[in-house]
Amino acid sequence: MKLIHTADWHLGQSFHGQERHAEHRAFLDWLLTTLEARRPDALLIAGDVFDVVNPSLRAQELLYDFIVGAHAALPGLDIVMIAGNHDSGARIELPAPLMRRLNTHALGRVHWLDDGALDSDRLLVPLRDQHGTIAAWCLALPFLRPAEVTGGGIDDYRDGIARVHRELTATAEARRQPGQALVAMSHAHLQGASVSEASERPIVIGGEEAVPATLFPASVAYVALGHLHRPQQVGETRIRYSGSPLPLDFSESHYRHQVLEITLEGEALDGIESLPIPRHVALTRVGPGDLETVEAELAALDADTKLPRERWPWLEVRVDLEAPRPDLRARIEAALADKPLRLLRIHSRYPHAGGQDEVSVDLDDLTPQEIFARTWQARYGDAPPEDVMADFASLVQQVQDAEGSEEHDMENKA
Incomplete structure (x- = not known):
């Protein structure tokens, strides 16, 4: 049996205010062509679809x-x-009845039965081979929000996550027949995994979101993970992040992006192959350096003048300054002249100002948690305590969840 594992599409991403519709369309066109050529039995999309x-x-x-x-x-x-x-888990599930007619299973939330047990059946998806025979079971675990996994005597978020894994795995092991593999799919931050520099939203509360790989027992042949954008193995060969198909920040532009082709033989993992994704639009960084050096680098840039505008490279310019320069943008745009590049961002640094590395920071570069921590530090002269940061992170997650729930309610009324 053959599977394709992908994750973190982030459709609709605004890249410093610019939409990336053409890049996402190019990726999905490539993925469809790849599916037709490789003819897998299943496609796994491990979260952050939007x-x-x-x-x-x-x-x-x-x-x-x-x-x-x-x-x-x-x-x-x-x-x-x-x-x-x-x-939004509600949004992902909204068209689920229609998508089932297209052999597509959309899981956004966990549910509990009246007796307090996990509704495991709805999270357990049969995967059929080319003959229509069930060859594997997918344990589909959407991002687990604290409100969904605590209560009923379980107050600790990590205990709630462990309970969901334990009950779903037990149901899957009881359900499968000899020769059928178990494949887990989860959107989570596993302990020991490598996080990207700037573009990944922390999940829930500080270190509490990092879950141990031991939640996936040896009976699970392969674990398809989403959330971290860098492709990586976590401990064992069978536990993988496919990574995002596009670099979502300039810090993610230096490595190849991929999907993974997984081959199962009976109940066991047989092989993993990385399928590199062509980069539709290049990301170019110039600097850091003083203004004159940056101007020279920009003038020397060689760009393909035959590309359509939607494929012009994105450009970030990093400049070291002694003092603010009102003419900075005009100087940089003049250095670019008519080059086919899309200037996304000018990042100014003042390395000699007051002994600080940077005194000018764009809010787009910071998570809500970082903004809160900086504000607390400025007001009280010390970093916020861990329990305060935990409470703030919980509030951020509640706001994000409420936004999704309000949209879902509006759609139901319509």
């Missing part, structure tokens, strides 16, 4: 056009999609 809980109509259109196209090309293909921390 970039925000209320995605634009264009972002939703990208997703649903792709699903329709994939089903038309490969009618037997099973698609399993889970919500990530950027997604």
Whole structure:
């Protein structure tokens, strides 16, 4: 049996105020072509399908056009999609009845039965081979929010996560027949995994979101992870982040992006192959350096003048200054002249100002937690205590969840 593992599409992402519709369309076109060529039995999309809980109509259109196209090309293909921390679980599940007609399973939230047990059946998806026979079971675990996994005698978030894994795994092991593999899909931050520099929203509360790999017992042949954008193995070969298909920040532009092709033989993992994704639009960074050095580097940049505008590289310029320069943008734009580049951002640094590395920071560079911590430090002269940061992170998550719930309620009323 063959699976394709991908995650963290972030459809609808605004890149410093610029939309990336063409790049996402190019990736999905490539993925559809790859599915037709490789002919897998299932496609796993491990969360953060959208970039925000209320995605634009264009972002939703990208997703649903792709699903329709994939089903038309490969009618037997099973698609399993889970919500990530950027997604609204309600929105991901909203079209689920219609998508099931396209062999697509959309899981956004966990549910509990009247007796307090996990509704494991809805999170357990059969995966069929080319003969229509169930060859594997997918344990589909969307991002687990504290409100969904605590209560009923369990107050600790990590205990709630462990309980969900334990009950779902037990159900899967009881359900499967000899020769059928177990494949887990989860949107989570595993302990020991490498986090990208600037673009990944912390999940919930400081270190509490990092879960141990031991939650996935040896009976699970493969673990398809989402959330961290850098492709990586976590401990064992069978536990993988596929990474995001696009670099979502300039800090993610230096490595190749991929999807993973997974081969199962009976109940066991047989092989993993990385399929590199072509980069539709380049990301270019110039600097840091003084203004004259940066101007010279910009003038020397060689760009393909034959590219259509939607494929012009994104450009970030980092300049070291002694004092503010009102003419900075004009100088940089003059250095670029008519080069086919899209200037996204000018990042000014003042390395000699008051002994600080940077005194000018864009809010776009900071998470809500970092803004809160900086404000607390400025007001009280010390870093905020861990319990205060935990409370603030919980409030941020509640706001994000409420935004998704309000949108879901509005759709139901409509």
